[in-house]
Amino acid sequence: MNKNNKLYIYNTIASSKELFKPIEGNRVLMYVCGITAYDLSHIGHARAYITFDIIYRYLKRLGYDVIYVRNFTDIDDKIIKRANEENTAVSSISAKYIDEYHKDMNALSVLPPTYEPRATETIKEMIDLIKGLIDKGHAYEKDGDVFFRVNSYKGYGKLSHKNIGELLAGARIPLNEEKENLLDFALWKRSKQGEPSWDSPWGKGRPGWHIECSAMSMKFLGETIDIHGGGSDLIFPHHENEIAQSESYTGKKFVNYWIHNGFVNINNEKMSKSLKNFITVRDLLERYHPEVIRLFFMFTHYRSFIDFSFEGLESAKHSLMRLYQAINLYKGFKDKVDKGNIKINYLNRETEEIKDFNNDFYDAMNDDFNTPSALSVIFNLVRKINKIINDSLLSGFINHNDLNFLDEALLFISLVSDIFGILKANPELFIETNLKDISKISLTEEEIQAFIEKRNMLRQKREYKMADEIRNMLLEKGVLLEDSNYGTTFKIIN
C-alpha cells in the first residue's frame, strides 16, 4: 500500500501500477467504451460502468476536472440483425436500447458522463480519419471496403502483449481473400442490400467497429488522452486496433493509462448469450436494491473476475444493512443527546481520531482504486461508532471527545458515500422496506397487524403461551415478529 498520498493506477499496457499524472494540470481526459445498443444491459455491463463510475467520482473527489466520454455503438452487425428480426429500422433498435441503458444506469446511480456521443453522429470524423490513414499508407481500399494494414504499424500487439506471429499462428478467423494480411481489420465496410449506409470516397458504406472509438475520443478529448477504459475483453482486438489506427494517424501516443475491469462469471464460467447464462440489470433490480448491487461489486477489486451469485448479493445486502443500521443508531443517539437524555462529560480522554480512518481510506483508494480494502476501513469505523454509542447508552454519558469523533465519523461516511454511490437512502426507510416484501406471503398487511395487536394484548396480560402461539403461527407463514421499545414490527422471511 502506498503511503505517499498519490494515486497509482494499474496500466494494462505496462502490466504494472504507475503513478498517475495527468497530461495537463488538474484536467483528466477519460474515455470509456460504451455499449452496442441492441439488447438490454446485463450484469457485466453493470460492473463495467459501476467500476468507471467510481473511478470518475473518485478522480473528481481528488480535485481533478474530469472530462468523461462514454460512447454508444449504434451501427453494427448485431443491431442490423436485430432490426431485421423485428422488421424495424436500425435506428429505432438503437434508440430503444440506448433509452433502456439510460434507465438501468440511472437506477444504479451511475453518473452521466460529460459526453455520450453516438457512432452515427461521428461518421464524418471517421471518414476523415480513414482518408488520412490511406494517405499515409496505413490503410488500403478493396472494392469499397477499407482495411487497416497491421504490418504498417510497428507497435501492434503492445497492449495485449502479443506479437503478430503469435496472433497469426493462433488465428481462428477465416481468411478473407480481400485482406493483405489475416490480421488486417475493417475500417470501412461497403454497404449490403438493405443496410444503413453513408456516402464516402469509397462508395456507400458504414464504419467498422474500432474506428468509431478513435474518432470520438479525438473529437471530444484530443489526440492524446489520460485514461481509456473498458472490459478486459476489449483489450484484444478492439483497443489494440484503436492504438494502431490512432497512433498511425496522429504519430502521437493515443492513451497514457489503459484501465480494464475484470469479467463477471456465473458458476465460474463466462457469461455469454450463447451459454444462455446472462442476467439482465433489469431482472436484478427487481430483486435487489441498486446499492446492494453496487456494494456487491465493490467487495471485489475491479480487476479481478467476479463470480456472480445470489449468495454474494445476500451477503452484500446484509453488509449494507449493517452500514445503514449504524447511521440509524447515530441519529437516534444524537436525538437523545440533544434532549439531554445522554449527558456529556467533559473529561479529557483519549479517543479514536478520524484522520487515521481517513488516511487508511485514501491509501486504499489511491492503490489502484482498492474498494475492498477501502470498505474494510469503513466497517472498522462502523464498529467503533457502534461501540461508543452502545457504551454511552448503557452509562448514560458520552465523553465530549467521543461525541466529536462520532460527528466527524458520520461526516466522513457521508463523503465516502458520495464516492461509492451508496447510503443515499433514508436509513430508517431503507431498513424497513428492504425487509418487507408482503407479496411473498398469503396474508395481507392488515391481517398481520391485527394478529400483532391481539398478541400484544395477550402479552400485557402476561398470557405468554397464547402470545407465543400467534408468533409461531405467523412465523410458519413467513412472518417474523420483532418486539422493541417502540412496538412490534414484522419482516417477511423466505
Next chain:
RNA sequence: GGCGGCAUAGCCAAGUGGUAAGGCAAAGGUCUGCAAAACCUUUAUACCUCGGUUCAAAUCCGAGUGCCGCCUCCA
C-alpha cells in the same frame, strides 16, 4: 497450439518480503417474559503442492497440480 490470470478460514475477499484487513455465516455475551432484531466479543499457526533464494516468503524464483480468460462479436 500461443499468450495471460487466478489458487488465502464454512462461503466471499484484501494483502505481493517482516510475520494474515473486511463482509457473510457460526458460537458466546448484552438486551428481552421468552424469542427475534441490533450491538459487542471470538473464529486461519501447512495462505494449492514440492523445491530454492533470504535473517525473514502467502508475498520473490523454479517445477508441478487445478480452475479460468484471451487469440472470433462481446463490458
